[in-house]
Amino acid sequence: MLRPLAFLLCGALLATSVAVGASATPARTATLTPGEQKWVKPLLAVWQAQNDGLNLVLKQAAAPNAFLINSKPNNQKLETILGALLSCKKPSDSIKKVGAPPTARLDTFLATLDAACIDDENGAHAFTKAMIAYTANQGPLTATTIKQGIADFKQGSTEIAKAYKSLTALGGGFVA
Numbered sequence: 001m002l003r004p005l006a007f008l009l010c011g012a013l014l015a016t017s018v019a020v021g022a023s024a025t026p027a028r029t030a031t032l033t034p035g036e037q038k039w040v041k042p043l044l045a046v047w048q049a050q051n052d053g054l055n056l057v058l059k060q061a062a063a064p065n066a067f068l069i070n071s072k073p074n075n076q077k078l079e080t081i082l083g084a085l086l087s088c089k090k091p092s093d094s095i096k097k098v099g100a101p102p103t104a105r106l107d108t109f110l111a112t113l114d115a116a117c118i119d120d121e122n123g124a125h126a127f128t129k130a131m132i133a134y135t136a137n138q139g140p141l142t143a144t145t146i147k148q149g150i151a152d153f154k155q156g157s158t159e160i161a162k163a164y165k166s167l168t169a170l171g172g173g174f175v176a
Contacts, residue, residue, distance in 0.1 A: 033103070039098065039106070040106065043098055054085070054120065054153060054156055057078070057081050057082070067146075078127070085124045088121065094117075095113060112163040116157075116159035123149045126145045130146045133145060
């Protein structure tokens, strides 16, 4: 079971690494208004956490016994990464806390970041189900839920890249 799982994760890792593409930190520029900068600043932290988690999750999932519950250190590391990906929506929705953008030109950034958080949440839930199935030695269910999680994380990577592009197109980036 482990060898096919490793091949599945390695293939997905390569595909997602290409898809993430926005792994660089957004460039610092000053074309956002002060009100837009104030609004976007907490969302940049959300973006960064999601992007970082997406860059790590499949690599960590490919580690030996990462899906075996209570297996240290690899399962513990995977659980930490999944927790970071879930933090966008749980225990409270970080995006809703910020509220509506001050101008319509930030709507795309907000929508794509929110979509990424939802996809990442779905992927984290799928990987959690895979951990339970793997620990219970349920091979087919493990493979199915891992595939679903990978698909969700790929979609999350696509949305994170869109959020990055929409913000940088406006001249946004990390603000002091």
